[in-house]
């Protein structure tokens with residue numbers, strides 16, 4: 477079976493790595509090519525992940541870069557359609573919810589219509605069925621449309637299947653396999669322990685215990701809305717007067733902080749303990765999370781990683797598409813309300829952190845289950 481494994485943006489790389497390795501393990505049963513759209517292109521946002529996760533160079537690289545959603549999505553569709561015309565795979569596998577995910581699923585589905593070539597290529601979506609129910613989130617559009625274009629839907633949790641059923645997606649297409657991003661975490665946790673990132677950032681360990689929090693921020697509704705950004709940064713400044721806060725800054729966020737009328741955070745960093753850094757690679761960031769007192773974030777994946785690591789997570793958004801991290805894990809939804817963020821941060825620092833458990837099938841074996849499904853069920857689809 478010829479497989480195109482699609483990745484484009486930072487949160488895709490740790491999801492394709494375990495799948496790539498499992499498919500390679502099967503030897504001649506699969507011929508897999510990694511297609512990188514180039515949605516993310518900086519060394520720290522892309523190549524370092526290939527190095528850290530022992531991935532080969534992508535077989536095909538589109539280099540589409542940034543731009544508006546329409547421009548970025550359209551450029552990926554055009555490039556992927558050309559590629560499908562040159563060599564049509566049996567399966568296009570997309571992961572997550574970024575623009576590259578939807579663009580490649582859509583190009584593959586339209587390619588089938590244009591060439592009257594059903595079902596080839598089959599479309600598989602890994603991390604299907606997550607819903608925030610917030611249609612102002614580009615990822616919610618990407619997720620929902622990708623699910624409806626897909627033939628095989630691999631889910632991370634039981635509530636995803638419920639969401640898909642409500643939308644009329646047949647249960648015969650849905651497979652509860654677990655969380656491939658946690659596969660990567662399980663595989664690289666030991667290696668990450670050797671990372672020197674704490675020393676590099678000047679985070680001295682006290683009797684083997686670190687004492688700092690981590691912040692990540694990149695969502696447009698937080699970063700591009702001056703009011704929200706101000707609320708968040710005010711809370712963070714207050715927190716950083718009690719405990720150092722490490723803030724690896726996403727390229728978009730850096731631009732916004734630099735161009736906003738807010739006092740520059742970099743100046744603040746010198747006088748208090750807000751420590752800014754470039755975006756970090758996979759191993760360094762994993763180490764940073766593992767040792768943190770707590771994490772403040774507006775990312776999706778980090779809500780899941782902190783749950784598995786048992787590290788408290790304060791989510792700086794009004795909704796989550798990953799409610800299992802709240803129900804079973806260490807996640808608390810704070811929105812961008814300064815008082816709420818401070819209240820929860822104080823509770824953690826006072827030793828009253830939320831505890832959680834690890835959700836079912838977040839055990840490092842999701843990619844293995846996906847490959848099992850491909851071996852057993854695609855024959856049925858392809859006949």
Ligand code: UD1
Pocket residue numbers: 485486487515516517518519521522542543548573574575576614615694726727728775776
């Ligand atoms: C994308 C995903 C988001 C994911 C995030 C992780 C979509 C709709 N969004 O958002 O779901 O959580 O990735 O980071 O697909 N930039 C660089 N260098 C890079 C990458 C981006 O400078 O390597 C800058 C560019 O100015 C770019 C901007 O960041 O225009 C935003 O990048 P983009 O890919 O459009 O979206 P993200 O905000 O990164």
